[in-house]
Amino acid sequence: MSRFRIAAFVLMMSALGFLAGVAAGRLIELGQVDDKLAAHNSRLxxxxxRVAQESQRLIAAATHGAALCSDSDVATLRVLLFNATFVRDIxxxxxxxxxxxxAWGAFEEGHPLPAPAFTLQNGIQLWVGAANIVDRRIVGDMAARDDVLVFTAPGAYDGFPEPGSGIDAKIVTRDGAHVLRRFGRTHDLELPPRGGPPANSLWSERRVAECAPEADADLCVVSRARSHAWFQLPAMILSATGALAAAFLAGLCVMWRLHANSAKTELRRAILGGDIQVHYQPLRQxxxxxxxxxxxxxxxxxxxGRDVSPGLFVPLAEAMGLGRxxxxxxxxxxxxxxxxxxxANPALYVSINVSAADLKDAAYRSFLLDAVSEWGIPPASVALEVTEGSPLSDGHVLTMVKALRATGFKVFIDDFGTGHSNLNYLAEMQADAIKLDRRFTRAIGAEEAGTLIIDHVIGISRALRIGLIIEGIETEEQARYLLAREPAAVGQGWLFGRAAPVGDIAAD
Structure with missing residues (x-):
């Protein structure tokens, strides 16, 4: 990653952090507005x-009075009015x-009532913002049922909305069909449908609605406020913090990426994390x-997504101390x-490549025994392929090889012919089979020297009475040549099957 790209990445992350801080600050600001609006809505x-309940209480208390408009009746109404808070007259x-x-006493001639604005489900008739029946200079709300009429005090809602709050609100019936009181600009303020999605999201207009319990008054309140402020204190603090934090994290990401891109780090993570896959190539008679x-x-x-050759990552793993x-x-x-x-088939075996580090590990034999015991597999069903160049002069290696064979595991000499082979090496190893390297198989019919080496190795396997496995068989011509010289040999190569995941390997 070039310096220019690193600088551009850090700058971009800082900008994103700044924008994220602004957005977070905006959300905080909107959250504060929402909280303020919800609190106002609940108070309203x-x-x-309380206003509705007092009106209903007075109507109920005045219903069973003395003779209508008698001195006793008017006196009763005055007592009720005296104890009222939000009602101006009864x-x-x-x-x-x-x-x-x-308030006015008995009239010589009654005053006609205008038609009510609407009637609630409980039978109470309501006049909203109507001129007073006696003195039209007085404007207020009225509620009536049977023979009782109460006049809500014009100042019953003083303090709503709070001064300077910028809140519009209105009180409506539960179905939203009738408006009982308006505060501010409410011509387009509607009660949202029940169960509808929240209408606020990130819009500057915030809206809250709340209704009284079903058993209580037929009332709902819907309120609205607008917030156009983006760079309030929370946004300023969070934008600066976000820019610094994003720049810091971007730097860490760059450092991590530079480190993580190394093949060693990625290979170490794959081996220790169990991300190495195992494929299986068939061996056939x-x-x-x-x-x-x-x-x-x-x-x-x-x-x-790139497949790395085992010829590259296996030696690298061994050099990193991860071969075991x-x-x-x-x-x-x-x-x-x-x-x-x-x-199911005791005649089958699986061969596994082992390194010199494995053979020097005193705990390796115990690991193998525990592994085959866990899966109920006899040791004879496991063959260990030891590279020809493994240092048998090391007493620990030779001791481990003999101990493994004594336990029942098979031991093969892998890549035979590519190292410093001699009969003494084979005698010391006491292997069950040798595997002829693929480069000699490719020489069949093309190089006379390669053909002579094959015949020589076949002769060695016969003389020592050990098995022979021949790698790299890709054509029928190669298979026929080898079959004619050593019918008991085992073949391995693309002709008999490529390495594949366990679900794709041959059934027989």
């Missing part, structure tokens, strides 16, 4: 309930006329083409994948 609803209705009231076993082969696909971890990972996966087939 509670106040409207009157009597007779034949559609206001006959008397606590040359004479019958019957399945003899499988070789377990490690496969690694990098995070970029890789071997144990492949071993565990192979036994897990093939245990049912190996138990």
């Amino acid at each position: 609803l509670a106040h409207a309930q 009157g009597r209705i007779q034949d559609g006329l206001l006959a008397c009231s606590a 040359l004479a019958t083409r019957r399945l003899a076993g499988f070789e377990a082969l490690a496969r690694w696909r990098s995070r970029s 971890d890789l071997t144990r990972l492949v071993t565990s996966q192979a036994l897990r994948d093939l245990h049912e087939r190996l138990r």
Whole structure:
């Protein structure tokens, strides 16, 4: 990653952090507006309930009075009015006329009532913002039922909305069909449908609606406020913090990316995290083409999606000190994948590549025994392929090889012919089979020297009475040539099957 790209990335992240801070500050600002609006809405609803409840209480208390508009009746109305908070007057209705009231007394001639604005479900008739029946200079609300009429005080809602709050609100019936009181500009303020989605999101207009309980007054309150402020204190603080934090994180990301891109780091993560795959290539008898076993082969696909050759990542893992971890990972996966087939057919085996580091590990034999015991597999069903160049002069290595064979595991010498082979090496190893390297198989019919080496190796395997496995068989011509010289040999190569995941390997 070039310096220019790093600088551009850090700058871009800082800008994103700044914008994220502005957005977070905006959300905080809107949240504060929402909280303020909801609190106002709840207070207004509670106040409207108190006003409605007092009107209903006075109507109920005045219904069973003495003779209408008698001195005793007017006196009763005045007592009720004296104890009221939000009602300015209480009157009597007779034949559609206001006959008397606590404030005005009895009228010689009654005052006709205008048609009510609407009637609630409980039978109470309401006049909203109507001129007073006695003195039109007085404007207020009225409620009536039967022969009782109450006049709500014009100042019953003083303080709503709060001065300077910028809140518009209105009190409506539960169905939203009738408006009982308006505050501010409410011509386009409607009660949202029940169960509808929230209408606020990130819009500057905030709206809150709340209704009284079903058993209480037929009241709902809907309020609205607008917030156009973006760069309030929360947004300023969070935008600066977001820019700094994003720049810092971007720097960490760059450092991590530079480090994580290294092949060693990625390979270490894959091995220790169990992200190495295992494929299986069949081994078949040359004479019958019957399945003899499988070789377990490690496969690694990098995070970029590229398949990395085992010839590259296996030596790298060993150089990093992860060869033993890789071997144990492949071993565990192979036994897990093939245990049912190996138990069902004792003649089959799975061969696993082991390194010199594995053979020097005193705990490796115990690991193998625990692994085969866990899956119920006999040790004879597992072959360990030891590279020809493994240092048998090291006493620990030779001791481990002998101990493994004594326990029942097979031991193969892998890539035979590419190292410093001699009969003494084979005698010391006491291997069960040798695997002829593929480069000699490719020489069949093309290089005389390669053909002579094949014949020589076949002769060695016969003389020592050990098995022979020949790698890299890709054509029928190669298979026929080898079959003619060593019918008991086992073949491995694309002609008999490519390495594949366990779900795709041959059934027989």
